[in-house]
Amino acid sequence: MQEQVAVAPCxxxxxxxVIKGVMDALQPLGGMKAFVHKGDRVLIKPNLLIAKRPDRCVTTNPAVVKAVVHLVRETGGIPAIGDSPAVGGLRRVAAQAGIAAVAQECDCPLVEFKEVVRVTTGKDYTFRRFELAKAVLDADVVINLPKVKxxxxxxxxxxxxxxFGCVPxxxxxxxxxxxxxxxxxxxGMLVELCRLVNPALTIADGIMGMEGEGPGSGDPRHLGLLVASGNPYALDIAICRIIGAPMDKVPTIQAAQQRGFAGADPKQIKVVGHRIxxxxxxxxxxPTRFDAQWNLPGFVKKSLKHVFVPKPVIKGDLCKVCMACAEVCPPQAIAVADxxxxxxxxxxxxxYCCQEVCPEGAVRLRAGWIARFSS
Ligand code: SF4
Ligand code: SF4
Known part of the structure; x- marks a missing residue:
């Protein structure tokens, strides 16, 4: 079966x-009514990674969120906006990103993903258990609004x-x-989580994307596009092609292809709408220090991580010792001394969660010594 990905200029x-762009992107897919029906509770999931202004291009732009809220309502759906930021709490992050103002203006609830539900998956999953936000499971429809970064x-x-933001x-x-x-x-976990959440519609905010050291500290990049699809794997592949990224180096695309997910085969994707x-x-x-070129088994990387895998280093002159990096560091490897x-x-x-959340761009990645030697 062919998966459609629609592209619209904006x-x-x-x-x-933006509202015209979103409608143009949805038109070849059957419009919002193909995804949302009267009375549906619709969870709109933007990218609200950290508290940054919209012009920094870290978060989904509020105009895109507003357009989707409007179209969901017009179709008879009941929208809510929700996410679980990496640091800072939803209200603070949404306020800085301009999305709290949209929620207020549209009288649309802003839902922080706090309450957790354990979900057991089937035998056809590698990962048998997930913990998901209850708000995600309570929704009839999830609309996914990523930023192209x-x-x-x-x-x-x-x-x-x-x-991944659906994990609280x-x-x-x-x-x-x-x-x-x-x-x-x-x-592998990310693609299986995406399969479980099963967003009905994904609309990528590619009007301004981010290149370089994303997702938190890269450079804004004008792309002028909105990209929509009912299939997030197909959408990722189509965007990968548009921005000239090597899809064989994108681990999530590889993981979806290994699992034979619908939409992960480039030959089965039809791009419609605006022609580029x-x-x-x-x-x-x-990102300069991306390490996918070391196509080695995980256990080799684990034991020789200092050789193959880039490491985070702190730029002391930029660091404000805000401790956001320490807050998110999974193994609590970050501490302050002197x-x-x-x-x-x-x-x-x-x-690299530390790099994702650092508000000062003070976390840089330094290649493992083999990469430095070989370059
Ligand atoms: S590296 Fe960044 S996130 Fe960590 S303490 Fe310094 S400024 Fe804060
Ligand atoms: S957040 Fe991740 S990359 Fe950064 S120090 Fe902690 S474990 Fe290392």
Whole structure:
């Protein structure tokens, strides 16, 4: 079966442009009514990673969220906006990201993912148990609104990775701990989580994306596109092609393909809507220290992580000792001594959560010594 991915141009975040862009992206897919029915409780899940202003391009732009709230209501659905930020609490992060103002203006509930439900999966899952936000399970429909960004650990964060926010708060750290240095295992968890949550619709905010050292400290990059699909795996592959990223280096795409998920086969994807000419979009700049080139078994990486896997280093001149990195570090490898942040590299699992959340861009990645030697 072919999976459709629809692309619509949208030059900027002027609301009239965004609502038209979202409608144009949904039109080839049958419009919002193909995904939402009268009376459906619809959970809208933007990317609310950390408290950053919309112009920093870390979070889904509020104009995109507002357009989706409007279209859900117009179709008869009952929208709520929800997420579980990495640090800072939903209200603070949503306020800074401009999404709290949208929720207030639209009189739409803002739901923090606090209450947790344990879910047991079937035999066809590698991961047999997940802990999910109750708000996700209570919804009839989940609409996933990722931001198009690079990601130091997963190369890109798009539709599939955005669903990780459905795991509440610090429970995310447990998944990082379980996967450890083995990024393929973490990617396997992400694709299975996405399968479990099963977002009915994913609309990627690619009007302004982020390239370079994403997902928290990269550079804004104009792309001028909204991309929509009922299939998040197909959407990720289509965006990967659009931004010129190597899909064989994206662990979540690899994990979905290994599992034979519908939408993970590029030959089965049909891109509809706006046509992008060859060479029209210059490739995104990828995270410089991404380590996917070391295609080694997880146990080798684990035992020789200092050799193969980039490590986080703190730029002392930028660090404000806010402790956000220590708060999210899964193995608690970060501590402060003499008013300086230090990392215990023996326990560090190279998850780069510290880099994701650092508000000052003070966490940089340094390649393992083999990579430095070979370059
Ligand atoms: S490295 Fe960043 S997140 Fe960590 S304490 Fe310094 S400023 Fe805060
Ligand atoms: S120091 Fe950073 S990369 Fe290492 S485990 Fe902690 S959060 Fe992850």
């Amino acid at each position: 030059p900027d975040y002027v609301y009239s442009h 690079t990601h130091s650990m997963m190369l890109l964060t798009l539709g599939v990775k955005n669903i 708060g610090m429970r995310k750290a447990q998944w990082h701990l379980r996967a450890g240095v083995d990024h393929a295992s973490f990617a 000419k060859n060479g029209e979009i210059a490739p995104f700049r990828l 008013k300086k942040i230090g990392i215990d590299y023996r326990s560090c699992i190279r998850c």
